[in-house]
Amino acid sequence: MTVDSMKSPAVADGFARRHPYGSWVEGHGDAALSSNVGSADLAFQRWFRFKEAYSPRLVAEILDGAGLPARRVIDPTGGSGTTALTCSFLGIDCDTVEVNPFLADVIEAKTRSYVTSELSEDMALVLGSPSTAVDISRLAAAPRTLIEPGVDGRWVFGSEVAARIMSLHDAIERHSRPQHRPLLKVLLGSILRDVSNVTVNGKGRKYRSGWERRTIRAADVNDKLREACKVAIHDIVRFGARTRGTVRVHRGDARTTIQTLPRADCAIFSPPYPNSFDYTDIYNLELWMLGYLSSPADNKALRLATMHSHVQLNRPARVPTFPSISLARTMEGMEGVRDRLWHRDIPAMLSSYFADLETMVLSLQERIDPGGAIAVVIGGSSYAGVEVDAPGILAELAASAGLPTVTRRKLRDMRLSAQQGGRHGLAEELVVLRA
Structure with missing residues (x-):
């Protein structure tokens, strides 16, 4: 060459x-x-x-x-x-x-290549998983501002939102096939900034204007992940061959x-x-x-x-x-x-x-x-x-x-x-x- x-x-x-x-x-x-x-x-x-x-x-x-x-x-x-x-x-x-x-x-x-029916099945299992109790203390070593109550009244994720994110992550590990886990974790990762109190750019992150007045619930996490899954399935079907x-x-x-x-x-x-x-x-x-x-x-x-x-x-x-x-x-x-x-x-x-x-x-x-x-x-x-x-x-x-x-x-x-x-x-x- x-x-x-x-x-x-x-x-x-x-x-x-x-x-x-x-x-x-x-x-x-x-x-x-x-x-x-x-x-x-x-x-x-x-x-x-x-x-x-x-x-x-x-x-x-x-x-x-x-x-x-x-x-x-x-x-x-x-x-x-x-x-x-x-x-x-x-x-x-x-x-x-x-x-x-x-x-x-x-x-x-x-x-990766995907079998669409199997991937859709795993997505449904994850999205339908109950909001089980999670041990947020496993993030104790993370930055203190990550989870509510944060530091000095500032935090990135509300406690309800953080618990649902962690519950969905656990469901990915428990209920999905190994070949689907990277994609499902990426899709979950793709919504984190949207359900957080911060924006992120090349220089780091900063709090959104008026973030204290934003209300994000566990249901919003599910809704956004469901939409991300639909987009992924659409792309995989369109270009699967x-x-x-x-x-x-x-x-x-x-x-x-x-x-x-x-x-x-x-x-x-x-x-x-x-x-x-x-x-x-x-x-x-x-x-x-x-x-x-x-x-x-x-x-x-x-x-x-x-x-x-x-x-x-x-x-x-x-x-x-x-x-x-x-x-x-x-x-x-x-x-x-x-x-x-x-x-x-x-x-x-x-x-x-x-x-x-x-x-x-x-x-x-x-x-x-x-x-x-x-x-x-x-x-x-x-x-x-x-x-x-x-x-x-x-x-x-x-x-x-x-x-x-x-x-x-x-x-x-x-x-x-x-x-x-x-x-x-x-x-x-x-x-x-x-x-």
């Missing part, structure tokens, strides 16, 4: 049109390829809504522009499962890695798990950006309420298995093996504004982030067949006026390691933080490397 050019737009042409992929993305819209806007309403993708995701069209363009159809793809940071799901529609096998156990279930749920590539979900730290994967023709992924967002915390509600976390130790272990993209956890700093002039200049710039940084560990985080990214790319170099592609969607960040050109630094590190850049394509301008003016000034790019 060779990578000579990126065709744009390519989705309506080539091999993509000859698969059920075409009907799946029909009416998708013209939003930015790196944005989930529009694609969030596609079948399967709408089961759990993500803000941080790229479009299936981008995956198809990368594959179509690679010259020859791929047989196997690697996505080392699975996230919302866009790469895996798109490959599934295109009849391409995909090995994807995801460290967050809830997101790993999201990917499995979207890419699609061409299906085999998707394997590997749960673990991408920095080490990549080395265990089978060889592939190309890699397509988007790592967390070096923007100080704690992506574990963003899914805090789902991780605690659905039993993925049971102790602070679990939470810490999960955070330690993620890339150094934030400063919320103290851990040893790392330095890339190969040189990058842009990274060296960035680190010099950080030293010059150290007294203005909102956290003293930001320089160490940035150095460690690019060391992690280098580790992942070098591991992919060993897994991708010669002439294949490593396609990375990556965006920059800015601290105290010092911009971090993540796409450029990646390209320089890769070149130093013997991986030339085939394509650098700007996808969109991202907005700076409000503290830095809020203007659009950070480039998000597709960087394609030749293996």
